[in-house]
Amino acid sequence: MLNYIWAALLISAFVFAGVSDIGDLGRDTYRNGQPLPLVLEFPEGTAASGGRTPVRIQINAGVYQDFYATDESPAPSYDGVLLRTGEGMVLRFDAGAALPEPLETIRGVSRSNDDELQGTVEGFLSPVLGLGDDPTAAQATVQFEPVRFVKMTAIGAAALDFAETAAGIAIGLIGVLALFLGVMKIAEEAGIIYAIVRVVRPVLRPLFPEVPEDHPALGMIALNLTANVFGLGNAATPFGIKAMEELQKLNPSEDTATNPMVMLLAVNTASVQLVPPVLLLALLGLQINRLIFAIIITTGLSLLVAIVAARLYGKLPGSRASDPNRTGPFGEAPPQAGRDSRRGEG
Amino acid sequence: MELARELIGLFSAFVIPVILVGFPLYGLYKRVPVYETFVEGAKEGFGVAVRIIPYLVAILFAIGMFRASGAMDALIALLNPVLEPIGFPAEVLPMAIIRPLTGSGSAGLVADMVARYGEDSLFVKMAAVMFGSTETTFYVVAVYFGAVNIKRTRHAIPAGLTADIAAMLFAVWVVRLLFG
Numbered sequence: 001m002l003n004y005i006w007a008a009l010l011i012s013a014f015v016f017a018g019v020s021d022i023g024d025l026g027r028d029t030y031r032n033g034q035p036l037p038l039v040l041e042f043p044e045g046t047a048a049s050g051g052r053t054p055v056r057i058q059i060n061a062g063v064y065q066d067f068y069a070t071d072e073s074p075a076p077s078y079d080g081v082l083l084r085t086g087e088g089m090v091l092r093f094d095a096g097a098a099l100p101e102p103l104e105t106i107r108g109v110s111r112s113n114d115d116e117l118q119g120t121v122e123g124f125l126s127p128v129l130g131l132g133d134d135p136t137a138a139q140a141t142v143q144f145e146p147v148r149f150v151k152m153t154a155i156g157a158a159a160l161d162f163a164e165t166a167a168g169i170a171i172g173l174i175g176v177l178a179l180f181l182g183v184m185k186i187a188e189e190a191g192i193i194y195a196i197v198r199v200v201r202p203v204l205r206p207l208f209p210e211v212p213e214d215h216p217a218l219g220m221i222a223l224n225l226t227a228n229v230f231g232l233g234n235a236a237t238p239f240g241i242k243a244m245e246e247l248q249k250l251n252p253s254e255d256t257a258t259n260p261m262v263m264l265l266a267v268n269t270a271s272v273q274l275v276p277p278v279l280l281l282a283l284l285g286l287q288i289n290r291l292i293f294a295i296i297i298t299t300g301l302s303l304l305v306a307i308v309a310a311r312l313y314g315k316l317p318g319s320r321a322s323d324p325n326r327t328g329p330f331g332e333a334p335p336q337a338g339r340d341s342r343r344g345e346g
Numbered sequence: 347m348e349l350a351r352e353l354i355g356l357f358s359a360f361v362i363p364v365i366l367v368g369f370p371l372y373g374l375y376k377r378v379p380v381y382e383t384f385v386e387g388a389k390e391g392f393g394v395a396v397r398i399i400p401y402l403v404a405i406l407f408a409i410g411m412f413r414a415s416g417a418m419d420a421l422i423a424l425l426n427p428v429l430e431p432i433g434f435p436a437e438v439l440p441m442a443i444i445r446p447l448t449g450s451g452s453a454g455l456v457a458d459m460v461a462r463y464g465e466d467s468l469f470v471k472m473a474a475v476m477f478g479s480t481e482t483t484f485y486v487v488a489v490y491f492g493a494v495n496i497k498r499t500r501h502a503i504p505a506g507l508t509a510d511i512a513a514m515l516f517a518v519w520v521v522r523l524l525f526g
Contacts, residue, residue, distance in 0.1 A: 002487070002499045006408055013411035020416055155411040162410030166402035170395045178391030183369050185387025186380055190373035223365075230358035235365075240486075241394055241493040248494040256498040257491065262505060265490055269446075269506035270513070271481035275358045280478050283456050287465055291474055294524050298516045299479035306509035313501035313508075322500050 017151035025148065029068070030102055032148070035122040035141035037063055040082065040091070042136045051084040057093065064100070072100035082121070089121040091142050102147075110145035119144040173237065180238035184220075193219035207267070207307060208260045210250075210325060217246035221264055228268065230275050240268055253324035263310045270306035272299050394493050401492030405484050409447045418443065434518055437463070441473040442514040446483040446507060453477065471525055475517040480510050 024030065041056040057080050061073040078097050083090040093099070095116045099107060107117040119142040187193050196219040204218050211217050220243035227236035243264060251258050257265075274296060281288050313319055320326060370380045412418060422443060426436050434442075441459070445452045456473050463469045483506040491499055 001501070001503050005503060006404065009408040009412045012417045013408075013415040016417040016420060017415040151415055154414040158410040158414035159407045162406040163403045165410075166406040167399050169406075170399045170402055173398075174391050174395040176391075177394050178388035179366075181390045181394070182384035182386075182388030183366055186373040186378060186383045187369045188387075189378040189383050190369070190376040192369055192372055226361065230354075230361050232358065232361060235362055237489060238391075238394075240490050244490050244494045244496075248496075255496055257496045257500045257502055261491070261496065262500060262502040265486060265502045266505040266509060268490065269481045269483040269486050270509045271479065273478070274354045280453075280456070280474055283453065283460060284465065284470075284474055288474070290525075291471060291478070294471070294475045294517070294520045295478040297520050298475050298513055301516045302479060302509050302513035305512035306505060309508040310501070310505040313505050316501065319501045322498065 013155050017155045020151050021149045024150065027069075030106055030144075030147035031068060032146035033143070034067075035143040036067055036119075037139065037141050039137060039139050041077075042138075045136065053082040053084075055080050055082050055091070057091070068102055070101065074100050074103070087120070090118055091121050091140070092116050092118040105150055106144050106147050108150070109147045117144075176234050177238050177241070180235055181242065184223075184238070184242050188216065195219075196222050207263055210258065210260050211247070212250075215246065215250070217243055217250070217260070220246050224264075225267065225272065229272050236268075240264070251324055256322060256324045258324055259310075259314045262314065263307070266306040266310035267303065270299065270303040272303050397495065398489050398492035401488040402485075405488040406448075409484065413444075413447075413451070433522075434515070435469060435472070437469040438472045438476065438518065441476050442511075445476055445480055445514075446510045449482040449485060452482075468521060468525060472518050472521045475521055476514055479517060480513045483507060483510055 036059075039058040039060070041058065042053060043056055044054050057078040058076070059074040059078075064074050065071065075098060078093050078099075080091060080093045080097075083092060092112055093107075093116055095114055097117065099117060103117065107115070110117060110119055112118045122141040122143050124138045124140050184193075193216045194214065197214060197216065200218060200222040201213065204221060205211075205213070208218065208221070220239055224236055224239035224243050227233075227239055244261060247258060247261050247264065251261070274292075284291070314323075370384070373380045373383065418440075422436075422439050425439060425443075429439060430436060437459075441452060441455050444455055456470070456477055459467075459470050459473050483503070487499060487502060487506065491497075491502070
């Protein structure tokens with residue numbers, strides 16, 4: 001299942017990026033190779049100090065909309081500098097300028113080392129109509145670097161970005177994992193897990209009928225769900241992982257999920273919680289007080305759906321066939337002996 | 347209602363300290379060498395974190411590419427005509443789609459919606475309830491199954507997504523009922 005979803009994500013990303021890039025080329029969205037007309041004002045005169053002349057850039061909204069065939073309009077003026085370089089004159093917008101599309105996208109390609117939009121000044125047209133013979137302003141045309149395959153570049157960059165993020169997330173988990181796995185080890189040795197198992201057995205047994213009655217997995221699951229209910233996501237993860245490891249000890253297969261594993265996962269994705277996530281609290285402030293009741297109802301209902309779905313889908317022929325605990329065509333169980341002791345440390 | 351909230355808040359403040367102090371204390375009473383045992387268990391933390399990296403990378407980079415390509419927007423445009431008739435507003439559809447894929451992305455979306463529709467709007471309430479009542483399904487799959495090297499996930503994703511879809515519909519319905 002995951003194979004298909006994963007492949008679908010990748011293929012649709014590639015196809016969409018390709019189609020939208022080819023569409024951009026066809027419509028010439030970025031007007032590659034055509035200079036954009038604009039007006040430059042020189043608030044401090046035209047004398048350049050060190051090759052840099054501060055300018056105020058004015059882009060006429062009507063001209064802009066005609067030029068790029070867009071509904072967006074630029075701000076009345078942008079600050080920038082005119083640079084005299086070996087190759088001619090370069091107009092550079094100040095960093096952080098709020099640019100309309102497609103200039104914003106063009107900035108991603110035609111930019112200075114500091115991410116400022118820059119383009120080559122093709123020529124000045126003076127005197128400027130409507131500006132009289134005001135020497136402090138001039139009409140100019142600016143050419144940006146050609147923009148091609150924006151989306152293709154973007155999905156490539158996103159892949160690298162997210163790979164880095166993924167490793168960062170995992171590394172960030174080390175501390176919390178170590179803390180809770182350490183405490184869990186004590187709980188195991190001291191017999192606390194078994195005490196918890198006895199308490200929660202009546203509630204959890206119907207959900208996990210395949211797990212033996214006194215198995216520590218039930219205790220880990222209970223701790224995982226408790227942490228979830230109280231909105232302690234950081235603590236819930238190590239408990240959930242530990243629960244999975246316990247369930248894996250019961251799994252005759254190396255790499256195939258068992259029914260209890262799927263149930264644990266479904267119950268976790270439904271995320272039963274009485275305490276709203278900290279992130280939501282940070283975003284909405286006290287408004288959350290009025291929402292908590294709605295969240296509890298919704299999460300309760302979706303938990304029911306999760307349990308029913310995990311159970312029902314497990315009964316489908318496809319899921320039955322792939323069940324590592326299935327009994328063979330003559331009713332014999334697959335060989336299980338000796339696996340439990342082998343798997344302990346994972 | 348207010349009292350219940352207070353109590354829940356109080357409990358949640360105590361859960362972690364009670365576990366972190368209570369378990370070793372009880373271990374001491376049971377004559378468990380608590381320090382050595384803790385270190386023994388904590389050693390696994392690094393292994394587990396490293397073990398989930400390939401699974402997380404596989405899932406997150408695919409989702410990142412999917413978002414960056416604009417396919418997400420197309421999916422939203424595609425689903426809109428189906429959902430509009432059943433009273434599912436187009437404004438919260440991005441949230442419903444992004445939530446199972448990325449936690450930080452959907453939090454960003456809530457922030458964006460607060461800015462666009464105002465804190466008090468029905469859309470923000472729906473999005474917030476969606477955020478609060480579901481988990482990042484693909485992340486949970488990657489982390490939990492990754493930790494035990496499970497590659498064939500069987501019906502885990504269909505079950506998780508069914509619960510997610512149900513939660514999204516319930517969120518719209520419950521918010522309409524309570525605030526609409």
